[in-house]
Amino acid sequence: MNDKPWFSKDLYEEDSAPAQDAPPKGGLKLRRATELKLPPHTKWLGRGWLPRREITVLVGSEGIGKSLLWILMAMLVTTGKAFPMFNWAARKPADVIVIVTEDSASEVEARLRTAGADISRIHFYCAEDDGTGTPVFSTGNNGDMLLLHGLIEQMDEKPAFLVVDAWLDTVAGNLNIRDTQQARSALHPWKDLATRHDLAVLLVTHTNRMDTTSTRDLMGGTAALRQKARMVLFAARPPGQDDSGQYLWVGPDKANTTGIVDAVKFQVRVEQVRDQTDDDPGTTALLTSPASALMPIAHLLSQWKQAETEAERKPSKSEEAEALVKAFVEDAGGSAPAADVKDYLRDEGYGKTAAEKAMKALGTSAPTGPGQPWIYSLNQSSYQGGLSQESRNTENTRNTETESSTVPSLPRVLTSYIHTSAVRNTGPEPCTVCGDMLDDNEHGNHQECAA
Numbered sequence: 345m346n347d348k349p350w351f352s353k354d355l356y357e358e359d360s361a362p363a364q365d366a367p368p369k370g371g372l373k374l375r376r377a378t379e380l381k382l383p384p385h386t387k388w389l390g391r392g393w394l395p396r397r398e399i400t401v402l403v404g405s406e407g408i409g410k411s412l413l414w415i416l417m418a419m420l421v422t423t424g425k426a427f428p429m430f431n432w433a434a435r436k437p438a439d440v441i442v443i444v445t446e447d448s449a450s451e452v453e454a455r456l457r458t459a460g461a462d463i464s465r466i467h468f469y470c471a472e473d474d475g476t477g478t479p480v481f482s483t484g485n486n487g488d489m490l491l492l493h494g495l496i497e498q499m500d501e502k503p504a505f506l507v508v509d510a511w512l513d514t515v516a517g518n519l520n521i522r523d524t525q526q527a528r529s530a531l532h533p534w535k536d537l538a539t540r541h542d543l544a545v546l547l548v549t550h551t552n553r554m555d556t557t558s559t560r561d562l563m564g565g566t567a568a569l570r571q572k573a574r575m576v577l578f579a580a581r582p583p584g585q586d587d588s589g590q591y592l593w594v595g596p597d598k599a600n601t602t603g604i605v606d607a608v609k610f611q612v613r614v615e616q617v618r619d620q621t622d623d624d625p626g627t628t629a630l631l632t633s634p635a636s637a638l639m640p641i642a643h644l645l646s647q648w649k650q651a652e653t654e655a656e657r658k659p660s661k662s663e664e665a666e667a668l669v670k671a672f673v674e675d676a677g678g679s680a681p682a683a684d685v686k687d688y689l690r691d692e693g694y695g696k697t698a699a700e701k702a703m704k705a706l707g708t709s710a711p712t713g714p715g716q717p718w719i720y721s722l723n724q725s726s727y728q729g730g731l732s733q734e735s736r737n738t739e740n741t742r743n744t745e746t747e748s749s750t751v752p753s754l755p756r757v758l759t760s761y762i763h764t765s766a767v768r769n770t771g772p773e774p775c776t777v778c779g780d781m782l783d784d785n786e787h788g789n790h791q792e793c794a795a
Contacts, residue, residue: 383539389421389504390430392596392605394544395575396504399534402548404579409592409612411447412631413579414507414546415455418442421505422462429608429634438504439465441496445513449475454617454628467503469495482516483529485536496541504544506537511547528571547573573598578641582648592631595641607637607644665694665702670722673707679721682709 387396394400394417404410418440420427426434440461444452449468452475456466469492471477479488496503508514512521521527531547538545576598581591595607610631618626637644659667672688673680682703689699703709707722 387542388431389417389544390427390432392603393430393432393575393577394505394546396542396544397539398544398574399531399538400544400546400575400577401573402546402577402579403551403597404594405551405581408579408581409590409629409631410579410594411509411548412455412459412592412610412612412629413577413594414509414548415452415459415461416631417546418456418466418505418507419459419461422465423460429636431605437462437465439467439499439501441467441469441503441506443469443479443506443508443514444475445478446510451628455630458615458617458628459630467499479514480516481514481530481533483519483526483533485533489533489537493537493540496537502541504542505546506543507546507548508534509548511549524571531573578645580641580645580648593637593641593644595637595644597641604640604642606639607641609635609637661698662702662705665689665698666705668692668694669702669706673720673722679719682718682720685720 383397386398388394389396402410402413416427417430419425420430420432421438421440424435424437426432442452449470453463453466456463468475469479471479479492481487481489485493515521515530519526519530521530534545534547537543575596577594578597579592579594581593590612592610592612593607594610596604598604611633612629613632614627614629616626617628618624620626668689669685672685685703686696686699689702690696694702703720707720709718709720711718
């Protein structure tokens with residue numbers, strides 16, 4: 345039996361694996377926290393939007409114009425301009441590295457020029473002079489990634505921003521990004537690149553086809569993309585938006601080092617940049633008219649989905665009856681004989697109970713005086729057609745003798761009923777909801793009207 349403790353140096357030397365499998369000398373060891381050469385705190389190109397030395401992911405559906413966001417950011421970097429909507433301060437202009445796979449270099453160049461970028465500071469990382477020849481990246485700092493490190497080292501002015509649009513197109517074919525571990529291994533070299541060269545790295549990807557408002561579930565490709573990124577920007581458009589008045593909403597959805605800021609709404613403006621031909625419209629697009637959405641992007645997606653669901657939902661029978669009551673009474677100016685409202689609903693196929701329930705939900709009935717017919721009026725919260733002419737006349741003359749002037753929400757016909765109820769003879773009373781006479785053993789309203 346070996347009595348040496350498991351952490352004994354002698355035991356490690358006796359039972360260790362061959363030297364070539366041991367950790368490299370001068371590598372892993374225990375370091376005191378006080379001795380660490382800690383990296384600087386997070387610095388930003390746009391605080392809350394684009395951190396340096398980190399991976400940021402831009403995700404959105406295809407064809408909505410999300411690439412125009414990094415075009416705008418590239419313009420800000422190359423010109424040094426400020427952009428308060430992104431908390432982006434003015435600073436010295438810097439270079440940008442671009443890796444594009446979906447749009448041609450000529451289209452990207454046109455967008456950059458239209459946005460006002462300094463084209464001389466834009467560098468395409470590609471194999472051919474026409475911008476084609478996409479690099480391929482594996483799981484380590486080798487191949488095209490190693491070459492990229494070397495090229496950046498040779499640059500006279502170090503770049504501040506690097507964008508890959510779209511990231512999945514640059515992943516080596518032998519990698520299965522559905523495997524979280526392989527996906528994280530493919531993303532790690534980008535983190536190394538960002539840290540080593542003080543770069544803000546933006547990886548662009550698409551959403552999937554899931555019908556959900558969860559931005560986490562909508563991210564296509566791999567869950568590791570969201571896990572590895574320190575910042576996630578989400579671009580979206582509301583369902584059914586007409587392309588003729590196109591807008592783009594974008595905002596942070598994940599932020600590990602800062603709070604989530606409100607989304608920003610942009611107008612996507614199309615401009616003519618070259619002569620139109622039979623096979624080329626000669627147009628490109630840019631983002632203009634930024635405005636705060638006053639809420640985070642995740643809240644916007646939830647609101648849009650709720651509105652879409654509500655629009656597609658078939659109204660219930662009760663809601664249909666209430667809609668008929670509201671339309672009928674509004675057309676009559678805000679009030680109508682209760683009997684006429686009931687007759688209208690009966691003609692539309694609704695029974696007595698359904699009619700009384702719909703009328704109760706939206707308004708009240710009251711007589712205009714002793715022996716007079718009952719008048720049904722919409723509540724102010726239900727009636728959206730504005731004040732009736734009678735109410736406007738009352739407001740203009742400022743008659744302070746009526747109870748309705750001190751209680752604006754009280755219908756005028758109900759005021760009359762209250763005024764005359766004290767002198768009404770005893771006997772059967774009308775229902776305060778529908779106006780029909782009550783039975784001898786009932787008071788106030790029918791039981792079904794109170795339901």
